[in-house]
Amino acid sequence: MKIVISEDGSPTLYSDAFKESYHSFRGALAESVYVYIKNGLDKWFKGQKLTDRPIRIFEMGFGTGLNLLLAHDWAVRNKQRIEFVSIELWPLPSALLHDIAWEKYGFVREWALQLHDAPCEQTVSFGDGLSLYKINKDFTTWVAEAAWQNSFDVIFYDAFGPRKQPELWTLEQLEKSCLMLRDGGLFCTYSAQSRFRRHLDSLGMQTEKFKGPLGKKHMVVAWKPLGLSE
Numbered sequence: 001m002k003i004v005i006s007e008d009g010s011p012t013l014y015s016d017a018f019k020e021s022y023h024s025f026r027g028a029l030a031e032s033v034y035v036y037i038k039n040g041l042d043k044w045f046k047g048q049k050l051t052d053r054p055i056r057i058f059e060m061g062f063g064t065g066l067n068l069l070l071a072h073d074w075a076v077r078n079k080q081r082i083e084f085v086s087i088e089l090w091p092l093p094s095a096l097l098h099d100i101a102w103e104k105y106g107f108v109r110e111w112a113l114q115l116h117d118a119p120c121e122q123t124v125s126f127g128d129g130l131s132l133y134k135i136n137k138d139f140t141t142w143v144a145e146a147a148w149q150n151s152f153d154v155i156f157y158d159a160f161g162p163r164k165q166p167e168l169w170t171l172e173q174l175e176k177s178c179l180m181l182r183d184g185g186l187f188c189t190y191s192a193q194s195r196f197r198r199h200l201d202s203l204g205m206q207t208e209k210f211k212g213p214l215g216k217k218h219m220v221v222a223w224k225p226l227g228l229s230e
């Protein structure tokens with residue numbers, strides 16, 4: 001594993017095991033903002049009539065924690081609270097985390113490391129209305145708690161791509177994710193693979209394909225229709 005500086009000046013990681021980067025080499029920060037905030041969390045939030053409850057986000061692939069940092073920043077700016085649940089089989093080593101230039105993402109190093117240091121399998125509450133629950137397990141064999149079915153507003157699906165981790169893009173794993181979404185919830189990811197989209201369609205999700213980030217042709221989001229969980 002090594003740190004690479006992407007074209008927008010923000011760092012990403014390159015996995016020697018998967019021969020794949022954690023983010024786009026053309027801009028790690030820009031890609032994450034475009035996919036998971038602009039076309040994920042913010043897209044879902046527009047038009048919502050929330051009560052005082054927190055927004056619930058489930059993430060497949062904690063990685064560097066960048067999506068969480070960005071989601072929390074968005075929540076503070078929009079005066080919202082977030083309950084963030086993330087599953088990661090391979091947490092990053094402490095030495096590597098300390099070498100990341102977090103300020104290039106626009107965040108304070110101590111804050112980023114605090115999120116990574118949070119223990120797994122328990123809810124940790126932070127300031128500004130953020131709670132975090134991390135899971136250190138294999139998503140393909142993990143079974144979601146019954147209470148989490150139909151309970152998340154947004155899913156950040158941030159595994160390595162279908163060619164690198166095909167086991168995470170199967171119909172079975174996508175169904176597991178979609179069952180956790182509330183009706184009216186949004187599934188977002190950077191991929192636009194045809195087979196993956198067909199899986200979502202077969203699950204009754206309403207997919208949208210549009211321009212991807214940083215020169216990428218397409219990306220996909222999928223809405224869970226009202227009444228689908230009944």
